[in-house]
Amino acid sequence: MSTVETSRSGSVAVVRFGEPPVNSLGLATRQALAAAISAAIADPGVSAIVLAGRNGTFSAGADIKEFATGGMITAPNLHDVIALVAGSPKPIVAAIEGTCLGGGLELALGAHYRVAVATAKVGLPEVKLGLLPGAGGTQRLPRLIGVENALNVILSGEPVPAKLFAGSALFDALVNEDPAGAATTLAAAKAGELAGKAPPRARDRSAAGPLVEPLLGFARTTAGAAYAAYPAPLKIIDALEAAATQSFEDGLATERQLFAELMVTPVSRALRHAFFAERAASKIPDVPESTPVRPIASAAIIGAGTMGTGIAINFLNAGIPVFLLEVGKEALDKGVARIADTYAGQVKKGRLKPADAEARGKLLTPTLSYDDIGGADIVIEAVFEDMAIKEKVFTTLDAVMKPGAILASNTSTLDLDRIAAVTKRPGDVVGTHFFSPANIMKLLEVVRGKATAPDVLATTMKLARTLKKTAVVSGVCDGFIGNRMLEQYLRQALFLVDEGADPAAIDAACEKFGFAMGPFRVSDLAGNDIGWHIRKRRALEHPDVVYSKIADKLCELGRFGQKTGGGWYDYKPGDRNAYPSKVVADLIAAHRQAIGVTPRKVSSREIVDRLVFALVNEGAHILAEGIAQRASDIDIVYLTGYGFPVFRGGPMCYADEIGLYAVALRMRELARNPYGDPGFWTPAPLIERLAASGGSFNSAGARP
Ligand code: T1G
Numbered sequence: 001m002s003t004v005e006t007s008r009s010g011s012v013a014v015v016r017f018g019e020p021p022v023n024s025l026g027l028a029t030r031q032a033l034a035a036a037i038s039a040a041i042a043d044p045g046v047s048a049i050v051l052a053g054r055n056g057t058f059s060a061g062a063d064i065k066e067f068a069t070g071g072m073i074t075a076p077n078l079h080d081v082i083a084l085v086a087g088s089p090k091p092i093v094a095a096i097e098g099t100c101l102g103g104g105l106e107l108a109l110g111a112h113y114r115v116a117v118a119t120a121k122v123g124l125p126e127v128k129l130g131l132l133p134g135a136g137g138t139q140r141l142p143r144l145i146g147v148e149n150a151l152n153v154i155l156s157g158e159p160v161p162a163k164l165f166a167g168s169a170l171f172d173a174l175v176n177e178d179p180a181g182a183a184t185t186l187a188a189a190k191a192g193e194l195a196g197k198a199p200p201r202a203r204d205r206s207a208a209g210p211l212v213e214p215l216l217g218f219a220r221t222t223a224g225a226a227y228a229a230y231p232a233p234l235k236i237i238d239a240l241e242a243a244a245t246q247s248f249e250d251g252l253a254t255e256r257q258l259f260a261e262l263m264v265t266p267v268s269r270a271l272r273h274a275f276f277a278e279r280a281a282s283k284i285p286d287v288p289e290s291t292p293v294r295p296i297a298s299a300a301i302i303g304a305g306t307m308g309t310g311i312a313i314n315f316l317n318a319g320i321p322v323f324l325l326e327v328g329k330e331a332l333d334k335g336v337a338r339i340a341d342t343y344a345g346q347v348k349k350g351r352l353k354p355a356d357a358e359a360r361g362k363l364l365t366p367t368l369s370y371d372d373i374g375g376a377d378i379v380i381e382a383v384f385e386d387m388a389i390k391e392k393v394f395t396t397l398d399a400v401m402k403p404g405a406i407l408a409s410n411t412s413t414l415d416l417d418r419i420a421a422v423t424k425r426p427g428d429v430v431g432t433h434f435f436s437p438a439n440i441m442k443l444l445e446v447v448r449g450k451a452t453a454p455d456v457l458a459t460t461m462k463l464a465r466t467l468k469k470t471a472v473v474s475g476v477c478d479g480f481i482g483n484r485m486l487e488q489y490l491r492q493a494l495f496l497v498d499e500g501a502d503p504a505a506i507d508a509a510c511e512k513f514g515f516a517m518g519p520f521r522v523s524d525l526a527g528n529d530i531g532w533h534i535r536k537r538r539a540l541e542h543p544d545v546v547y548s549k550i551a552d553k554l555c556e557l558g559r560f561g562q563k564t565g566g567g568w569y570d571y572k573p574g575d576r577n578a579y580p581s582k583v584v585a586d587l588i589a590a591h592r593q594a595i596g597v598t599p600r601k602v603s604s605r606e607i608v609d610r611l612v613f614a615l616v617n618e619g620a621h622i623l624a625e626g627i628a629q630r631a632s633d634i635d636i637v638y639l640t641g642y643g644f645p646v647f648r649g650g651p652m653c654y655a656d657e658i659g660l661y662a663v664a665l666r667m668r669e670l671a672r673n674p675y676g677d678p679g680f681w682t683p684a685p686l687i688e689r690l691a692a693s694g695g696s697f698n699s700a701g702a703r704p
Contacts, residue, residue, distance in 0.1 A: 004032035006040060011047035012187045013040035014180060022060035023053045025078060025103050027071050034076045034084055041088050048187035049088065051111055052095040052180045061102025064129065064272060067263065078103045078135040082110035091190040091199040095183035096120050101159060106133055109140040112199035113190060115183040116162035118174045123159035127232050129275060130268030134259030138239035139251040142207035144169040147240050148215055154236050155223065203248040212244040229514060229647045231265050266657050270649030273698065274639055277632035277650070281472045282461060284629070291458035294404060300325060300373035301380050302393055304335025307410055308382035310438025313339060314467040316360040317439070323365045323373045336366050342439065370400045378406040378463070380432055385533065387414050391422045398423035406456055408432040413479045413534060416449045426451035430460050433480060435641045436526065443641030444469040445480050470640045475627040482637045484622060488614040490531065493519040494548035495676035497588060500599030501607055503568045504580060509604040510611060514645025520568040521578055524561035528554060546677045550591050554584065609666055615651040616663060620684035623697065631697035656696040664691040
């Protein structure tokens with residue numbers, strides 16, 4: 001099907017454009033659109049033109065895939081098409097519905113009139129890609145809605161309903177349906193009114209005003225502080241200043257220059273990588289989109305602890321009835337109360353209507369009996385991270401759950417194949433590793449066992465979307481993707497403490513790099529006893545793997561973190577701040593003396609390199625073993641589950657940005673310090689191979 005088709009309604013030419021799913025304005029569409037508009041302008045029988053999208057949507061903007069290929073600047077580029085529209089001697093009306101974003105809105109701004117469905121989502125989300133609207137949006141929008149409103153639209157990048165702009169010059173009419181019909185009526189009327197006179201253009205309006213300078217001055221101060229790691233916001237402000245102070249042509253030139261500067265920033269590359277990475281994660285090469293899925297109309301959660309109740313809330317929020325099972329009434333009541341408190345808190349903050357909280361609460365059925373849950377379509381086990389306990393639970397689930405029910409484990413590290421093996425239906429077993437707090441964190445590791453059936457996998461991935469989670473498929477290994485990499489990250493963090501870096505310095509270095517929280521703050525939040533339990537298990541399974549003992553010594557003091565009032569830091573009741581702890585400082589000093597290490601000054605660069613490259617090296621092993629389907633999946637795990645800075649695109653993207661040759665070289669430098677584990681810094685074979693070939697993790701064919 002052609003990307004553009006023209007029909008006639010009387011003397012109005014209706015030009016419909018775009019290709020599914022989002023009518024992005026790629027080269028083929030731009031070429032066909034320019035041809036169709038030129039033909040309509042040249043046709044003496046045409047008095048006016050309507051521009052409309054297809055499939056119920058206008059356009060999601062430029063084709064982001066073209067940024068990496070240079071296709072975006074190939075003529076006719078978006079500027080050329082929009083100039084053709086704006087310069088038309090015949091009135092052109094844009095008919096907007098669905099989404100009208102980025103270059104799509106810029107195209108509509110080039111039209112002389114705009115009609116929109118009131119609920120259509122319009123916006124300029126380029127800032128989320130580390131860019132700014134690069135096809136006249138920073139020059140036309142402020143001329144239509146004023147600099148202040150344009151600043152909010154462009155800096156936030158958020159799509160908003162068209163009705164928010166009612167009464168502004170952005171839309172000439174807001175309708176409830178059939179925007180093309182309304183646009184056609186308006187086009188014919190305007191053709192009559194204008195009677196050959198030039199139609200009105202946004203460029204002929206002014207964005208100047210007495211408050212622009214102070215407004216932009218204030219915006220620079222706040223944006224500069226709030227988005228220090230992101231170059232786009234300040235350049236957006238520069239572009240808007242040009243709209244208010246320069247001629248339209250000069251303003252366009254300024255916008256183009258600023259856009260080009262942003263396009264080549266590592267931050268924009270990282271954000272564009274993250275955009276596609278999040279969408280790629282949902283794809284499983286050997287489980288096509290057409291794979292049938294099982295209906296999930298009810299769920300059962302085993303375990304009413306922090307994780308179990310958090311998981312249950314996800315289902316309740318999605319309107320799916322949940323059985324919450326515990327073995328003891330006290331624990332069950334605590335879990336139910338925790339859920340009620342969560343909703344009450346959201347109602348109190350105005351984030352949830354009381355009626356919705358009540359409706360969700362009604363979907364919860366607490367129970368102490370496995371007899372009650374057999375009819376559920378999926379059951380998720382969220383009991384203590386102990387294989388024997390999980391095997392016992394799955395043996396019971398195998399006996400009570402109806403045929404076809406999905407049996408899921410929330411295990412964060414254990415061998416899912418062993419768990420599946422205790423059942424008679426290993427094909428129905430899958431891992432659904434939620435991250436705490438399970439009702440908040442977007443990441444869901446979907447663990448694919450050797451026997452997991454394709455339709456079970458497809459069903460779980462679809463369920464993840466229903467629960468508004470970002471699902472990443474992981475193979476079975478100790479720790480799956482995220483925690484297996486985290487293990488090496490934490491080993492290095494503890495070695496650094498042995499050698500002389502204090503927890504606060506390590507956290508500060510990581511947070512300056514961009515992590516939401518450093519390793520010791522995170523550990524205090526999650527509970528140091530969790531890592532302690534895992535290290536004990538791993539010490540039995542892999543006695544050869546060396547750990548610093550400092551974390552165990554901390555736990556032996558009962559310092560499990562925030563939940564015990566003290567961990568690596570001290571905490572005060574009702575105060576979420578972490579305070580330096582003299583107990584910990586003395587513990588570390590005694591520990592270093594006991595192991596015979598004279599503390600040395602460790603630079604922030606060494607801290608960050610050792611922690612981040614520990615992630616990268618283990619990520620390379622995970623990729624080579626096929627535990628992760630693609631490098632960008634590893635990035636998504638760390639961006640959505642571990643607080644890795646989005647502006648760096650994820651650990652593998654960050655390594656690609658530095659270059660794997662440089663990464664391998666730095667690892668060899670780090671290997672000169674044999675402290676803790678002399679073999680730690682041996683680069684993964686995949687890193688060696690890509691470093692030698694000049695390849696990158698995220699380029700095609702980066703798989704082993
Ligand atoms: N270009 C290319 N592909 C796009 C795309 C785009 N703009 N938007 C979406 N896709 C793909 C996406 O990768 C996925 O592909 C499929 O469409 C469905 O997307 C010059 C420079 C429109 C709200 O930033 O916000 O214009 O995985 O899963 O949930 O100033 O897509 O199926 O292969 O997200 O229904 C500015 C980005 C571009 C909008 C729909 N525009 N897109 O959400 O579907 S830069 C944007 C979205 C620009 C100009 C500048 C959302 C959506 P696949 P999806 P959805």
